[in-house]
Amino acid sequence: MARVTMVPYLLDTIVPYFGEDILRICFLREAGVLMDEGVDSQIQPAYLILSRLVARRHVAFRLLLVISGPSGTGKSTLLSRLFLAHPDKFGFSVSHTTRTPRQGEVDGKHYYFVSRDTFQNLIQDGAFIEHAQFSNNYYGTSIQTVKDVAASGRRCILDNDSQGVRQIKTTKGLEPNPIYLFISPPNMKSLRERLKGQGSESESSIRTRLNTAVKEIDYSRTPGVHDIIIVNDNLDRAYVAFERVALGDSSPVDDLPPLDNN
Numbered sequence: 591m592a593r594v595t596m597v598p599y600l601l602d603t604i605v606p607y608f609g610e611d612i613l614r615i616c617f618l619r620e621a622g623v624l625m626d627e628g629v630d631s632q633i634q635p636a637y638l639i640l641s642r643l644v645a646r647r648h649v650a651f652r653l654l655l656v657i658s659g660p661s662g663t664g665k666s667t668l669l670s671r672l673f674l675a676h677p678d679k680f681g682f683s684v685s686h687t688t689r690t691p692r693q694g695e696v697d698g699k700h701y702y703f704v705s706r707d708t709f710q711n712l713i714q715d716g717a718f719i720e721h722a723q724f725s726n727n728y729y730g731t732s733i734q735t736v737k738d739v740a741a742s743g744r745r746c747i748l749d750n751d752s753q754g755v756r757q758i759k760t761t762k763g764l765e766p767n768p769i770y771l772f773i774s775p776p777n778m779k780s781l782r783e784r785l786k787g788q789g790s791e792s793e794s795s796i797r798t799r800l801n802t803a804v805k806e807i808d809y810s811r812t813p814g815v816h817d818i819i820i821v822n823d824n825l826d827r828a829y830v831a832f833e834r835v836a837l838g839d840s841s842p843v844d845d846l847p848p849l850d851n852n
């Protein structure tokens with residue numbers, strides 16, 4: 591069930607009363623153009639509340655957003671919609687890998703292609719916020735590449751499994767803390783159907799993914815692991831919640847329903 595947050599409430603009540611100017615004033619202050627003394631005393635109280643909210647949202651927007659959820663739960667679908675709707679606002683960091691480049695892949699764009707030795711040295715230096723090995727190759731996200739996205743003025747989004755989330759949570763030098771968002775399937779039956787719908791998976795691979803999904807969902811229920819959980823039961827509804835979070839509103843979106851294992 592979606593909860594009412596303070597921000598829309600204030601925007602709906604205070605803004606019509608004082609007019610759109612109050613928002614403009616808050617943003618001008620945020621941009622450093624307007625000092626507090628320049629604000630008319632009549633609108634001071636509302637201005638103070640709103641400017642604090644604007645500032646908080648502004649900060650929340652800049653925080654690294656770590657998305658996780660079982661394979662097939664709809665992460666890529668939600669991300670594609672978000673990138674299409676806001677082409678200049680978000681970015682993925684470029685990962686490092688030890689696998690050889692495929693045709694057309696560009697170093698520094700698709701991946702940073704490095705040797706095993708270089709990768710292992712980077713691990714020793716604590717350069718990665720998370721890394722993993724798949725099919726004998728290393729893959730990882732460096733702190734620097736995440737900072738590069740932030741420096742370009744975009745919000746950095748990471749799409750990870752629970753192993754990655756665990757590592758990110760223990761990374762030093764990543765302050766301020768990221769926002770952790772879990773995308774949950776409504777139940778295992780829908781997840782199975784979505785994995786089948788992808789068309790690229792064999793029966794045994796689907797079974798393996800579903801077993802992993804149960805573990806991911808179990809982990810997601812550990813108190814304090816995720817800041818926000820969105821249940822992707824209906825794509826349009828889930829996207830509205832997802833976009834809100836991505837744009838910087840980190841108030842709770844969903845109550846997690848009991849896991850239906852059927």
Ligand SMILES: Nc1ncnc2c1ncn2[C@@H]1O[C@H](COP(=O)(O)OP(=O)(O)OP(=O)(O)O)[C@@H](O)[C@H]1O
Nearest residue numbers: 660661662663664665666667784787822823824825
């Ligand atoms: N709410 C929804 N209802 C029905 N189908 C959905 C919904 N959300 C996504 N799907 C479908 O589920 C399938 C899996 O979605 P998607 O590829 O986005 O998952 P994913 O979490 O990114 O998986 P992976 O981690 O394996 O890449 C897709 O066919 C997508 O169209």
